[in-house]
Amino acid sequence: MKELREIAVSGQHLLVFEVAARHVSFTTAARELELTQPAVSRSVRQLEEALGVPLFIRRHRAVELTEAGGVLYEAVHGGFSQMHQVARRLRRITHSHVSLLCSDTHAHWWLMPRLSDFQERHPDISLRVQVIKRYIDLEPAGPEGMVLGIWSGEQPRPGYECAEIALEEVFPVANPAFARTLDISDDLSSLARQRLIHEDQKGLPTVTWREYFAAFGLRQDAELPGLRMSDYSPVLVAALAGQGIALGIGHIVGPLIDSGLLVRVGSLVHRTGLRFYLVWPERTPLAPQAELVKDWLIGTIPGRTGGGAGVAAQGRGTGR
Template sequence: MRRNLAHHHNGLRFFESAARHLSFTRAAEELCVTQAAVSHQVRALEEALALQLFERRPRQVNLSPAGARLLAVLSSSFDQIESVLNELKRQGSSSLQLAVTPSFSSRWLMPRLPMFWDAHPDIELHLHHTAQGDALARGAADAAIIWTNSKPEKPGRLWAQRLFGTTLSPVCAPGLARPDAPLSTPDALRHYPLLHEDSIEDWQRWMLAAGVADAQVQHGPVIDDSNALLMAAMSGRGVALGRLALVADDLRSGRLIRPFECSIEADGAYWLIASPATAEQPRFKALVAFLQAEAKTPAEHHPG
């Protein structure tokens, strides 16, 4: 069976490209061969299988049911092969690919990274800024720092370490308060727009903790990115519940203020995730040790 598979390697490769593009011409361009070569390889594969993989029409080709079934298997297999090859290639180098969200990178990680680079000049840490949580699955990174409300669960396929949680507290621009509605008590927030990051539930919990009865928190924009949320607050668009781990530098510089000391624990936390193979690498263990040490240092005590 394996000898048969090897015999049809080119046919499978040419078929996968033609099926993905639904075009022999575009497959030929991708593979840097002639259209006739693609057609020949696909025909040979069809003859070997005694099946028609394409429904050929004038100026158009569509997959047959057998072709669609084969493409699904090949696409998944090729993706897995590429992911493994990328991981093996990275294992042989000194680089480490880390996926992070732009907000976490700019507000927490980047101020601390110079210390890691100074301590480990032999480790090439490459940051991939993405809001997508599937960077590991796509083979785009060795590890990722994600925000999640629960422990990542993929037994046997994922290494996960909780870094830290954070508290939420109202933050706003210094000049937001109006003379007719000074921010002297939490009840004054009734007169200001509230900015929501994910849902209204965090503001509901904060109002309850602050002793504000019957607070109306249903209104106000929902901005599902921490950076954009804080920029809106800085520009005077309203009051946001900021993650204190991310806003320490903004508070020190005066770009934001905390009108009230009351805070609540955020439901989520930041987790570091990686494949089990990556977790065993010395360069990754060095990064883990650094992040864990930094996570234990309160944000307000870190030099900005």
């Protein structure tokens, strides 16, 4: 019992040892722990004295584990891994909300009109919508099994399951009153001379007017005129206010067109090949609350009724 007490009061020493043994380097361990190299060496030496056995063979500018050091590393590394998993489970117990990470576009224009239905169906679930400006890993973003995300890409990133929300289809839209002043139909050269509204998004992928015109064979070398916004939401607000013509993303502007707030300008639709997905980590089972949120979101997708485990994802993804 005396030996166990000596180890028990050396928790910090065990942590330093685990990092040093994992890297087989006191210098690298010092960098990870934000300590000095002598502090790491001193901590390991004190642990060796407490245990009464050498854990490292010190050589000039290098160290290597002894047999005893290897045995201790396996035990300590496994113990810390288990503690980390338990801590994540405890955070899931103490955090009752489910997090949904998505762009401002999807939070504002796609999710918001649906939330009253969610609150009526699941009044006991707290949903936290977190707006992101760039792709981030979901697992560290919240308690284990309690995080979902909306991404775009050819396919989501490996390690995630997904449900497809929509294909990316892009076409010009405008306020009905503004559109009545136009007489361009599908004349792209004429369209390029109109008051265009641009999205200058830096963090997430976006389709530019230049790319839209190029998709139909019209090359634009000169800078196109018009308003420039740093995000898609003000682009739509400007279009609704009659400030010009914007590029509409089909599943985002569809309800605005159905309600008569926007109309399509011309008939040319650019299908980019990207898709929008609801995603969640593949290796971590969703908590029951997150499973309900996932099924509800899938059920709001046209042609989908919710449920199902999704499709394991492969390939490259982004975060719009």
